[in-house]
Amino acid sequence: MIRVAAVGDIHMGPDTRGVLRPAFDTLPDCADVLLLAGDLTRHGTTDEARVVADEIRGLGVPVVAVLGNHDHHDDRQDEVSGLLRDAGAHVLEGEATVLSVGDARVGVAGTKGFGGGFVGASAGEFGEPVMKEFVRVSRRCADGLRTALERLAEEDCDVRIALTHYSPVPETLAGEPPEIYPFLGSYLLAEAIDTAGADLAVHGHAHAGSEHGMTTGGVKVRNVAQPVIGRAFHVYHLPLRERVGADAGTPAG
Amino acid sequence: MNTHDAGPAGGAPPAGPEYRVAHLQDRLASGELGELGVHAEVRGGAVLVTGTVPSARCRDEVLAVVREELGGLDVHTDVVVSESSSPDHAEELS
Ligand SMILES: [Fe+2]
């Protein structure tokens, strides 16, 4: 079993320095990895990123993060990523990382993702340049996620997790006004997850959404925005699949 | 609750609170707060402001902006600070 701790939308700033650390210090007892699902800062400033970096430095479990829209606000996303990396985090954008947990290999593929909406009510790449660019950015993020998940499949991971900020499914947005769903996620992310395969998808961004959802391909989705889970993080226990060649093989699904 | 007497009366009605609520939401999102987690909506004759924010200071700032933007309106607020304790259980995924 792999124990995955996750939280998003911690939106830290100088006035919340240290508030998550007592809870984070309990991670080695209850989790093998901490996933951060973006919106780690309020405005994406380097001052705020330093607060986040100090909060996660030397936690005793590996930390894997994606950035959120707030982390882009000050247009210093590369510096924000750099500060988090200096603190030991893996920061993913269309990339994957493989962590060793005991004998198991845990793969995490990540992207911020973007909006565009869901099947039946989604934006198309048509019309004004800014509208086309909106959809293209969303597609680029989803393509990056798919490629990263496929790379993990080749690397023979025991568990594969898709980590995004924007939501791949509408279910975990329940509680948000339906009118803003196109700004909260994109079906392209779910399509990438279902095409490449994953054991769990984790996202944030929808502060008023719901924790539980599933892609049409049957991949469990969890919205871990801190206001949704009402904790410093939530922990998910993922079973390890039987290795190929072992008997009592479990059917896929 | 529904009101039975609601409905457009003759003549130009005074502008409702909707635009002011929209401006509030704009200001919360784009102002120095960058607060997208607070939701304001008109319900009945009042404005309901709800959300979860990262700190008590953020909460105070949000409420100050709300007072400024919605002065004179009947406003109900339910803005809480994020809970930062450890979880007491894990979810088993099959
Ligand atoms: Fe957020």
Ligand SMILES: [Fe+2]
């Ligand atoms: Fe966000």
